[in-house]
Amino acid sequence: MSDKISVCIVGSGNWGSAIAKIVGVNCATLPQFEKCVTMYVYEEMIDGKKLTEIINTTHENVKYLPGHKLPENVVAVPDLIDACKNADILIFVVPHQFIPNFCKTLLGKIKPNAVAISLIKGFDKAEGGGIDLISHIITRHLKIPCSVLMGANLANEVAQGNFCETTIGCQDIKYAKTLRDLFQSQNFRVVVVDDSDAVEVCGALKNIVATGAGFVDGLGLGDNTKAAVIRLGLMEMVRFVDVFYPGSKLSTFFESCGVADLITTCYGGRNRRVAEAFVKTGKTIAELETEMLNGQKLQGPPTAEEVNYMLKNKGLEDKFPLFTAIHKICTNQLKVQDLIDCIRNHPEHMDEPIIVQPKL
Secondary structure, eight states: OOSSEEEEEEOOSHHHHHHHHHHHHHHHHOTTEEEEEEEEOOOOEETTEEHHHHHHHHOBOTTTSTTOBOOTTEEEESOHHHHHTTOSEEEEOSOGGGHHHHHHHHTTSSOTTOEEEEOOOOEEEOTTSSEEEHHHHHHHHHOSOEEEEESSOOHHHHHHTOOEEEEEEOSSGGGHHHHHHHHOBTTEEEEEESOHHHHHHHHHHHHHHHHHHHHHHHHTOHHHHHHHHHHHHHHHHHHHHHHHSTTOOGGGGGSIIIIIHHHHHHHSSHHHHHHHHHHHHOOOHHHHHHHHSTTOOOOHHHHHHHHHHHHHHHTOGGGOHHHHHHHHHHTTSSOGGGHHHHHHTOHHHHSOSOOOOOOO
16 A cells, blocks of 8 residues: 555445445545545435536535435545555445446556455355355455454434444455544544454344344334344354354454444344335335435345355255245245244254353
């Protein structure tokens, strides 16, 4: 990296704009960072004006984060290459479906010693079966290291400055302090761990569980049932990481990226809201995404599909009945009323019916 570290935020949706408030302030005040932060913005027309021009003149993303001022040193750029070409740190915060094409566009057009960090909660399908972590795609295509940031971080609450925690998964310790300094603020506290795959997997899987929690809300089954779905969802998250990413640490699930993010997303956030509306309105997931999310993308149902793709290939659907049921409900293979029947005999209920706990 150069003496002054230049930063680009790749994406300007709700979460990208919220994190720009923190990153912009830190780059303006900390001596190790270049003051100007570029932010790639997909150009749209809002009331006859370009969104980038609105952001750069009013310092507000009126479409995706209305009512919140962005730091004046955050500059909206409509061209992806122009935004990224001089950056030492690339912060990726776009829907995960866009990453492969973004990487193809940026290959050879960024600094060779740049580093990336992904704030993207989702998977991609790997060729020939299985799933691909977004950080792995970025590293593989751009030939640069990629860390991850995941946590109980609902974008609007972060933008409001409400206190919260987050987790950075960073495999190479030499980047840990720089990344922590870039994101940490008085009300956004960062813990850095070296278990980046588990951090990222938590960030994706919790959206599946939140979709299930929304189904429970839509059915009016109450907090006891919702708590059971959250607990079984956490157990399936742990099992999934243990099966497909062996060597990860159980302690990671007790960081903000794990149980905290899971709880937050199951009580707030778009996946829970849309899933609840899916039950109450009878409309499709696609219709509700268009009606309710103002251009934002839903992550729970496509992530459930990608996970099911892997489980089916490995013959493991019955070991993950909650994940499997949520996918089948989203794709109309099951009725939402069948959700509880699918988890009534969950392996967590059957394999170890009696647990003898050691004394403290």
